[in-house]
Amino acid sequence: MATVANPHGRWLVKLQMKRKMRTLVLIGRRWFNRTFGNTYHSVEIIVDGKQIHKIDYAYGYGSQWEYNACVWLTDNKYLPGRETKVGESLWCYCERMGIEYVITCTDVPRKKNL
Numbered sequence: 291m292a293t294v295a296n297p298h299g300r301w302l303v304k305l306q307m308k309r310k311m312r313t314l315v316l317i318g319r320r321w322f323n324r325t326f327g328n329t330y331h332s333v334e335i336i337v338d339g340k341q342i343h344k345i346d347y348a349y350g351y352g353s354q355w356e357y358n359a360c361v362w363l364t365d366n367k368y369l370p371g372r373e374t375k376v377g378e379s380l381w382c383y384c385e386r387m388g389i390e391y392v393i394t395c396t397d398v399p400r401k402k403n404l
Contacts, residue, residue, distance in 0.1 A: 311368065311389050312338050314380075318355035318395035319404050331355040332404040335363065342368075347404055356380065356393060 315336040322329050329351035335343045343366075345358055360380045363369050372383050384391035398404060 311387075313390040313392070314363075314384060316356060316359050316393045318359075318393070320351070320355065320395060320397050321399075321401050321404050322397070323401070330401070330404065331358075333359045335359050337368065353395075355395060 313336075315334075317334040317336070318331055319333075320329055320331045328349060331345075331348055331350055331354060333345045333355045334341055335345075343362060345355075345362065348355075348358055350358065360369075363380075364372055364374065369380075369383060371387070372378055381391055383389075
């Protein structure tokens with residue numbers, strides 16, 4: 291946090307400065323609903339060792355969990371300078387910015403394990 295005074299010194303404003311991200315860890319879990327044939331996932335987003343968000347329950351198969359995490363990070367301004375017009379992938383962004391990028395995904399047997 292930084293404190294800045296207005297030109298007349300009458301009040302103070304606190305600004306939150308985001309420092310450069312060093313590590314990004316995504317932990318995904320997928321569950322297949324055999325009854326309806328759908329796949330659901332959850333994903334934990336960890337930045338510099340601190341969990342900043344968890345997407346609890348979302349529809350999507352394959353690497354959709356990784357895409358949803360990327361959308362959340364972009365929408366919440368954690369990825370400044372990401373080339374969204376050309377569809378830059380998250381691992382390309384991390385490589386270009388020098389961020390350590392770790393992902394893991396596990397298929398779980400029950401919905402409550404998401």
